[in-house]
Amino acid sequence: AAEHFYRGTLALAVFSAALGSLQYGYSLGVINAPQKVIERHYERSLEVHSGESLEESLELTLNGTGTVHTSVVMYWSLSVSIFSIGGVVSSFLVGFVGDLRGRVKGMLMVNVLAIIAGLLMGLAKMWKAHLMVIAGRCVMGFYCGLSSGLVPMYIGEIAPMAYRGALGTLHQLAIVTGILLSQVLGLEFLLGNDYFWPVLLGLSGAPAVLQSLLLPLCPESPRYLYIKRGMVEEAKKSLHRLKGEYNSSRDLEEMRKEKEELEKEEKVSIAVLVRSSFYRQQLFVALMMHLSQQFSGVNAIFYYSTAIFETAGVTQPVYATIGVGVINTIFTMVSVALVDRVGRRTLTLIGLGGMCICAVVMTVGLVYLSVYSWMSYVSMSAIFLFVSFFEIGPGPIPWFIVAELFSQGPRPAAIALAGCTNWTSNFIIGMTFPYIQDLCGHYVFVLFAVLLFGFTVFTYARVPETKGKTFEEIAASFHKGRKPTHTLSFPRICHEIEELVGQNVQMSIN
Helix, strand or coil, rough: HHHHHHHHHHHHHHHHHHHHHHHHHHHHCCCCCCCCHHHHHHHHHHHHCCCCHHHHHHHHHHCCCCCCCCHHHHHHHHHHHHHHHHHHHHHHHHHHHHHCHHHHHHHHHHHHHHHHHHHHHHHHHHHHHHHHHHHHHHHHHHHHHHHHHHHHHHHHCCHHHHHHHHHHHHHHHHHHHHHCCCHHHHCCCCCCCCCCCCHHHHHHHHHHHHHHHHHHHCCCCHHHHHHCCHHHHHHHHHHHHHHHHCCCHHHHHHHHCCCCHHHCCCCHHHHHHHHCCCCCCHHHHHHHHHHHHHHCCHHHHHHHHHHHHHHHHCCCCCHHHHHHHHHHHHHHHHHHHHHHHHHHHHHHHHHHHHHHHHHHHHHHHHHHCCCCCHHHHHHHHHHHHHHHHHHHHHCCCCHHHHHCCCCCCCCCHHHHHHHHHHHHHHHHHHHHHHHHHHHHHHHHHHHHHHHHHHHHHHHHHCCCCCCCCCCHHHHHHHHCCCCCCCCCCHHHHHHHHHHHHHHHHHHHHH
């Protein structure tokens, strides 16, 4: 019974943290379904609407016969893109917030932002809808930039080595579950209509309320307590809460060694991490993993899927898009089951290689769509397979592998840089894809196929397998045959003097 209790504590901690990821996924997907409805409310706020009533104007838009004012288009684009801008800015603060009061209290602190954002969007009808939504999306993006770094950091530090990959993948599973939930709730007969769209947007802050109730019940990261704060007994208690009554000397010894290594160096800030040649290989791998996730073309697939489903004769393409969301969720669960058995590197290679082939098949299907009607089904199959391969490896793994590649010292700065890279890449793809699509036409996925091939080769050549290794073993694998180029900080100098004096004493005795 006691063993089940301690497993329950670990499950509660992971579930509570993953609510932040669910919120992130919901916020990503929620803005798409009610677009036409919200645009008509923007017209009323901006006083650029036509003479007909809101209901008549909305019906014309949904039938494809209405037009959207240019100022509405601009404010709508800002409503969508400002979410990523907020994420880019706040991702730099992940390390600071995580180290300020700890991982758990850090997540609790930032929940205030999510609740404020939910209220701003939920009450959008009470003032100028466009300003309320844009403000809410900006604050929510700022929250998600912090959450997308704090959640993998906390889960990676509390997870037992044997389950570190599976528990780390839960971050991505919560994201895709949030996206799917927003797609379902965004259906017109539920909340994606003229009356309930503020509720739909406002619900993006609801998980923060539940998380705020659960997080105080969760133990703090033992690694944070021991390595960052030097609180050995508290770290031991936290380990026992997470793993039960067991001999924790091995885990504590690993942390002690990591703390000793950390004390030999100056604090690793983002600026130091970028300039340091000692961490360059790890940082390059971490950033490339996140670039491969965003520049794989998966967001472009989502943008393009509705048009392909319409061409294939699907009368309700929105349900087909939800089908893609279901596939997304199912194959993320497959990744959870496989990642600690097959390994991170292997699943990433399978995912990137499979996506590359699907991108080629997708291109062939689109090019010959006008010649052979059955090519539409080839394109649809390619979409589902593309998403499946993405969620097996390239989707979930970059989020938690960064925490595995770095020791405690540079980890917060590395996660912040990786998060910023991810958010910036997401923003670039979202802004440029329509123009690239216009320029390349049906051959747009050739570009992604080339990128995916390059990412596959890079992963094969440079990404190490981290399954079943301690954080120190993983970090050491990058520096075989190299002499560490540590900065001579005061603790480092003291350590060198201590070793030198010890050697002289030993020589005198001899």
